[in-house]
Amino acid sequence: MKKLVAYITAGFPNNSFTIDLALALKESGVDSLELGIPFSDPVADGPIIEEANLIALKNGFKIEQLFEISSQIATQIDTLWMGYFNPFYHKGMDLFTDYAKEYGVSGFIIPDLPHEEAKVYTDLMNKKDLSLISFVAPTDSEQRIKQVVENSKKFIYLVAYAGITGSGASEDLSQTITNIRAVTSTPVYVGFGVDEKTAKEKAVGVDGVIVGSAFVKILLDNSLSNNEKIKKISNLAKVIKDTINS
Amino acid sequence: MYIPKASKFDPDSNGHFGKFGGRYVPETLMPVLLELDEYYKTIRFDEDFWSEVDTYLKDYVGRPSALYYAKNISDELGAKIYFKREDLNHTGAHKVNNTIVQGLIAKKMGKKRVIAETGAGQHGVATATIAALLGLECEVFMGEKDVERQELNVFRMKLLGAKVHSVKSGSRTLKDAMNEAIRYWVTNARDTFYIIGTVAGPHPYPMMVRDFQAIIGYEAKAQILAKENRLPDYVIACIGGGSNAIGAFSHFLEDEGVTCIGIEAGGLGVETDKHGASLEKGSPGVLHGQMSYLLQDDDGQILEAHSISAGLDYPGIGPEHAYLKELKEAQYENITDQEALDAFVWLSQTEGLIPAFESAHAVAYLKKIPKEKIKNSLIIVNLSGRGDKDMIQAKDLLSFD
Numbered sequence: 001m002k003k004l005v006a007y008i009t010a011g012f013p014n015n016s017f018t019i020d021l022a023l024a025l026k027e028s029g030v031d032s033l034e035l036g037i038p039f040s041d042p043v044a045d046g047p048i049i050e051e052a053n054l055i056a057l058k059n060g061f062k063i064e065q066l067f068e069i070s071s072q073i074a075t076q077i078d079t080l081w082m083g084y085f086n087p088f089y090h091k092g093m094d095l096f097t098d099y100a101k102e103y104g105v106s107g108f109i110i111p112d113l114p115h116e117e118a119k120v121y122t123d124l125m126n127k128k129d130l131s132l133i134s135f136v137a138p139t140d141s142e143q144r145i146k147q148v149v150e151n152s153k154k155f156i157y158l159v160a161y162a163g164i165t166g167s168g169a170s171e172d173l174s175q176t177i178t179n180i181r182a183v184t185s186t187p188v189y190v191g192f193g194v195d196e197k198t199a200k201e202k203a204v205g206v207d208g209v210i211v212g213s214a215f216v217k218i219l220l221d222n223s224l225s226n227n228e229k230i231k232k233i234s235n236l237a238k239v240i241k242d243t244i245n246s
Numbered sequence: 247m248y249i250p251k252a253s254k255f256d257p258d259s260n261g262h263f264g265k266f267g268g269r270y271v272p273e274t275l276m277p278v279l280l281e282l283d284e285y286y287k288t289i290r291f292d293e294d295f296w297s298e299v300d301t302y303l304k305d306y307v308g309r310p311s312a313l314y315y316a317k318n319i320s321d322e323l324g325a326k327i328y329f330k331r332e333d334l335n336h337t338g339a340h341k342v343n344n345t346i347v348q349g350l351i352a353k354k355m356g357k358k359r360v361i362a363e364t365g366a367g368q369h370g371v372a373t374a375t376i377a378a379l380l381g382l383e384c385e386v387f388m389g390e391k392d393v394e395r396q397e398l399n400v401f402r403m404k405l406l407g408a409k410v411h412s413v414k415s416g417s418r419t420l421k422d423a424m425n426e427a428i429r430y431w432v433t434n435a436r437d438t439f440y441i442i443g444t445v446a447g448p449h450p451y452p453m454m455v456r457d458f459q460a461i462i463g464y465e466a467k468a469q470i471l472a473k474e475n476r477l478p479d480y481v482i483a484c485i486g487g488g489s490n491a492i493g494a495f496s497h498f499l500e501d502e503g504v505t506c507i508g509i510e511a512g513g514l515g516v517e518t519d520k521h522g523a524s525l526e527k528g529s530p531g532v533l534h535g536q537m538s539y540l541l542q543d544d545d546g547q548i549l550e551a552h553s554i555s556a557g558l559d560y561p562g563i564g565p566e567h568a569y570l571k572e573l574k575e576a577q578y579e580n581i582t583d584q585e586a587l588d589a590f591v592w593l594s595q596t597e598g599l600i601p602a603f604e605s606a607h608a609v610a611y612l613k614k615i616p617k618e619k620i621k622n623s624l625i626i627v628n629l630s631g632r633g634d635k636d637m638i639q640a641k642d643l644l645s646f647d
Contacts, residue, residue, distance in 0.1 A: 040548040041421065041533060043428045044272045050415065063545045085270055086532045090546030112270045112532065116260050137274035139435055144277060162274045163433040 002244045003155075003208030005189055006215055006237060007034040007082060009052040011065040013226075019072045021230050026077040028234040029241040033073070034109055034210065037066055037083030044084075044111040046166035048213040052220060063087060067099050074104040080133065080154075082109040085117075093121055097128045107131030107154055115148050122151060133157050134186075138171045142179045152186040157210065160192040160202060166213025167193055170201075177205045196239050203244040211240055248303070248464055249296045250457035253496060255566060255575075261449020261536075264572060266565035269448040271428075271535045278435050283450045285355055290457065295350075302346050306379070307336045309343075309461070313469035313626070318596045323612060325620045326474070329599065329629040330466045330494065339602060339631030340490045341372035344458040345441055349376035352439035359383040359438045363427040365392055365420035365486065366557035366604065367399025368631055369443030374408035382439075384408040387427040389419040392556045399635050417550040420486075420560045424534050444487025445564030448535030452565050459493025466626055467497045474624055477504050480615070483628035484509045484607040485578070486522070486557045488564035490630035499575055508567060509607045511553035512580035520552035523580045524563045525571050538565040554583035554639075555603035557631075579614070581607040587643060589613070590633065602631035603639070 006025050010018055022033055038056035042049060066081065073079060081100065088096050088110060096108070107130050110118070118132055125132045131153035136145055139162055149156055158176065161169040170193065180188055191210030194202050203209050218224070218232050261267045261283075269279055289295040303309040312331040320327045332340040345362075352360050360382050364370030370386040377384030386408050393400050393412045403410050411430075416422040431440045445452045445459070463481070470478055481498050483491035485508040495506040513521030521527065524539045531540040533548055541549040541561035551561040570576040581589075586603060589610035594600045601609055608627050612620070633640070 040416065041425050043425050043534075044432065046429075054416070057547060084532075086540070086542065086548070087546035089537075090529075090531055090542060090544075111272050112535075114269060114271065114273055114276050116276075117268050117270055135273035137272070137276070139274050139277045141277060144280075148273070159272070159274060162435045164429050167433070169433070 002203055003031040003189065004029060004237065004241045004244065005032045005034055005208060005210040006030045007036055007210065007212030008215060009036045009038060009049070009056055009219065010069055011038070011061045012052055012056045012219055013059065015065055015069050017226055018069050021233060022073040022077055024230050024234045025237055028237040030077065030237050031208070032078040032080060034080050034082040034212070035066065035070065037063065037081060037087055039084040039087060042084060044164055046164040046213060048166045048216050048220065052216045063091060067103070070103040070105050079105050080107045080109050081105055085110050085113045093124060097124055097130055100130055101128045107133055109133045109157065111135065135159060136176065136180055138162060138173060138176050140176065145176070145179045146183045149180060149184045149186065152184055155187045155189045155208065156180060156184070158188050158190045158206065160190050160194070163192065165192050169193060170198070174205060196236060196243065199240045199243045209240070209244055247296060247300045248461045249293065250290055250460060254500065255569065257449060257453055261453065263565050263569035265530070266537050266568040267449055267452055268537050269535060270532045270537065271448050272432055274432050274435055279448055285351065286450050286454055299347055299350065303343070303461070307342050307346065308334060310465040311335060313466055313473065315473070316597050319612070322596070323620055325623045325625055327612065328470065328626045330462060330626055331629055332462060332490065333599070333601065333605070333629045333632035337368070337372045337375050338634060339368040339372070340459060340462060340493060341369045341443060342375065343461055343493070344443065344455050344489065345369070345372040345376045347458045348439070348441040349380050349382065352382060352441070353380050355439065357437060357439035359385070359434070360441050361385045361387065361427055361430055361438055362441045362443060363387045363420065363423040364443060365423070365559055366555065366602070367392065367396040367403065367635060368557060370408070370410070371399050371402050371406070373441050374403040374406035377408060378406045385411065385430070387411045387413055387423040387430070389417070389423045390414050391418040392420065392423070395639050396556055396635060398638060419556065421548065421551070428534065444489040445492050445566055446487045446534060446536055446538070446562060452536065455489050456492045456496060456566060459489045460496040462490065462493035462628060463495060463497035466494065470626060476624065477501055478626045479503070479623040480505050480507060480625045482507045482509065482608045482611055482625065484558065484604045484630060485563065485567065486511070486560050486604065488567045490628055492564060492566055494628040495576060506576040507611065508576055508578045509611050510578060510580040511551070511555060511558035511607060512582040512585070513552040515582055516580055521580070522551035522553040522558050522560060524561055525567065525578045526580055528561070530568070533562050536565050538568040539563050554586060555607070557602070557604040558607065579611060581610045585610040590640065591644065599629065600633035601629055602633050603636045605630045
């Protein structure tokens, strides 16, 4: 069974909505939740996730909310925190790893922390039994892939194309996947640009997909009520999960 | 001929100046940065490469730039004040020192296209200029707010054949222009060279740009020794990202008795929340590929900066400055919008030199040096750019009978 990881922006529009959505996603077959920490300057993200980030901050999002939400959901659905490095650094990796442990969060996804800069946190993460997800990009050479995935845990986040989240781009990843498989048995999940139309193709040769912008687009749709949003996102998750496993 | 020299403040192999610097970018860009790092190692001290650069700097940019003894201001202050005339460079500021070298590197690495972020538009113009010269495509990212207040530079870039993207997100200034440039770069990583305009961004940019701008201090040191037969007491430069300052400082940092002073944008005052003084009021953090001082809130969200000068309107600072500050190897002060505007008029009417708003911050600091310290001292102020680009904004702020 191929896995489905869902990204949602934490606290958007409020905590109880995020909690309800997370639990609904679990029911729809989502295997892991990427709980996004809104950040003022999300440079790896396209306009959809950027907008959700900026609106959440404008509405007064505080990191404290991430912890509250996680305390309610992380025991029910496998949860990882996704965010840019500065908030982690500013509040302290010690604090984040302590809370992650306390609430049962399983790992962190930090797109602007390449493995050279992540190394200093390896011991801390291991001590708390947390995974810091390794990224592989289609621009990576065979040799770099070897270095990057050496200590990979839980899954490898394979970036589907050179670019930002939610664009329509695609690239042939077969050589990259072969290079990863040659050096590690850690499962490979592909993310960036995965929606109900692209999921089938993107899932070829990998163990799972990561979907973000396709869900967040519904979060941003003001014509829908909160209940309708949850329903629509859950249905989409179901469709994608079925598609990748059909 | 100018060739960069190794410095005791060089970063380590991963680009760390102490805890600052580094490479905090999406994985897609890492191979690009590693390739650039390797390439730069092969040319950093290469005579052939620098001899090619030298020809452009002499005949195209107009270097060496003059070191001008400002008699009227010197008499007024009771000190000897020299201005390093980067304002005389082609395109009107120090920015071209950097773009010409990065442009040559882009070309030699086989890239077809260059991109740049710009605040005041000086770096955008300097990039568009060398793109035209070297036959490269050029796209420039500029915050919408800066597009409005620097419309002359926007036109210049277009005239030079560049495409200008007006960035509408966030504070619509330099920070957001850089976000958008990085997004474009990630998307076009394979064939696009990002010409970063200051000593910031991921390694090797802070070190490269410092090497390229250090020609300012290299020349100034020889010039002041020829004219005064001694080293200056102070070297003063304004700081946004910090490239003209690091360029002016670097050949003096290891000299006893020379105090290097960087001037940040004080905006409406550093006691308010409207300024660009990241070293004075910020704390260490990660933005735009590097660790340095940042203006940020208690959650690590980046705050908007403010300055009268678009070139200083940035919530971060180059990592080497953060390092020099912690080591106490350089001194950092700030100047408000009003003080800078007063200095803009003062220098225009005393010496007939119209400085850029950015450079006016450095000029303004001359009046803040305590009397007992400035008396009989020898000072170099880096006049990083000329004020032509600021005329439209100045016209709204000033009136003369």
